[in-house]
Structure formats: structure tokens, C-alpha cells
Amino acid sequence: MYPTLGDLLHHPWGADLPVGTHGFFVLVGVLAAGLVFVHEARRRGQTDERILYVVMGALVGGAIFMRLGTWLQHVDLRQNASFAEQWLYGNRSILGGLVGAWLGVHVAKRVTGYRARTGDLFAPAVALGMAVGRIGCLLTEQPGTPTGHGWGITLDAGAAARTGSPAGVPLHPSFVYEIAFHLAAFAVIWWWLRHRSLPPGESFVWYVAAYAVFRFLVExxxxxxxxxxxxxxxxxxxxxxxxxxxxxxxWQVKRGAYRDAMVPTGPTADELVA
Incomplete structure (x- = not known):
């Protein structure tokens, strides 16, 4: 049976908190991403106040497209939920959220006139935020398909009914796979990729490409x-x-943009002071 937020926090008052398990971990993931983003912005010297509007654009665009990303599921538009129904009760889409955040960033940059590339700020932030947020999915959604073997997540009748999963059958912990991917991506970006001589913003492109291929397979x-x-x-x-x-x-490879990708960059001014 899946734990409630009260069970997870191990506090007698936890069960009375008006916060769902999924929403709690999404919130923690957003906060973790925010801390990483601020750290990277300061480390790279991108402290222009307009960066706040870029972040707001990402959050607003991500929220809208996350909710509406699963709206058009049928060719016959009459079979889809109404806009209000989709917004209030529709499923959330991580892929839709990423697309919306990307669009929101570009709209905010166009409105504010901010020209600096921000992909290197978002890459580690999004990776860590996704890893934390997916814990909420693991605890509240269908884990995956049957493994066909004796290992996996086995749900009781109650949890199976709530998630639309078969009961008593070991299921693939697909969200565990995804959490592991995002943690590994964060480690690579944080301890290796951000210290390479890459063109501005390219670490996010690499992260998105890797996640897209991984997500296609884990589906x-x-x-x-x-x-x-x-x-x-x-x-x-x-x-x-x-x-x-x-x-x-x-195209970037062809034009030689990654020629010095294996060359480590020197420390920033903040790192030298520290």
C-alpha cells in the first residue's frame, strides 16, 4: 500500500496536512531546482534582474503545458475533455511541461530583451528537480508493466485499484529508473559537464537529448x-x-562547436575566493 505524506514524514500531525504526496515532492523538487539555479547564476555571474522574469516564464509556461500536454488525445476533438475539465482534472505531462518551460523562457527573453544563454543554469536545476519530483510519481502512480519475474513493486488490492495497476504482480519500478537517470544526469552536469569548454547553453541541449532517448525506451x-x-x-x-x-x-559537431568539449575550464572568480 502506498504511504501517505504523514507516513513519509513519520509525524503524528503529518496525516492532517492538506498536502498530497505527489504535490509535496513536486514542491520540494521545484525548491531544489531553484537553489541550484541561483547557485549557478551567481557562479557564472548571470545576476541581471531580468533573469527573474526568465524563471517566471519557465514556471508559467511549464505549468500551462504540463496540464494541457495531454489534452488532444483524440483526432475527433469532441472526444477530448473541455478546456476547463482538462485544466481541473486532466493528467499532467512532464514532456509537455518541459516544452512549455522552454517556450516560456524564450517568450520572457523576447519581452525583457535578455540575450544571455540560460541553458547551463537550467540543466542541473531541472535534472535535480525532476529526480525529486518523480518520487511523488513513484508513490502515487502506476509503477509500470509486469516484470514477468519475481522482482519489482508488488501492490495490494487497495493500491492497485487507486493506480489502475494489477494487484499481487511484480511491476517494473519505472519511476525508480527515471529517478536514477536524472540523478546520474545531475552528477554528470554538476561535476563534469559544467567544467568543460562547451558553447553557452549546450549542457541543457545534451541533457534534453539524453532524457528524450531514455524516456522513449522506458515508456x-x-x-x-x-x-x-x-x-x-x-x-x-x-x-x-x-x-x-x-x-x-x-550541426554543432559539424561546425566544430564541441572541438574543445573535453578541455576543462578554469575556476570562476567566486571559486578562487572560496
Missing amino acids: FVRGNDVAWEGLTRPQLFLLATIPLVLARIA
């Missing part, structure tokens, strides 16, 4: 509804977007 054990030819809707979306991201990286 096979996620348990989402199959939409076409054995593929889920997220996989169909990724089939259209992965080539675009990889083509951008290939």
Missing part, C-alpha cells in the same frame, strides 16, 4: 496506454522531436 515498461503500432503517445511525440534535437547536436 516500454511505463504502462501508459498504447496509441499506435505498440507506441504510447509520449513515444509518438518523442519520435517527432528526438531527430530535431539530435540534428541540432550534429
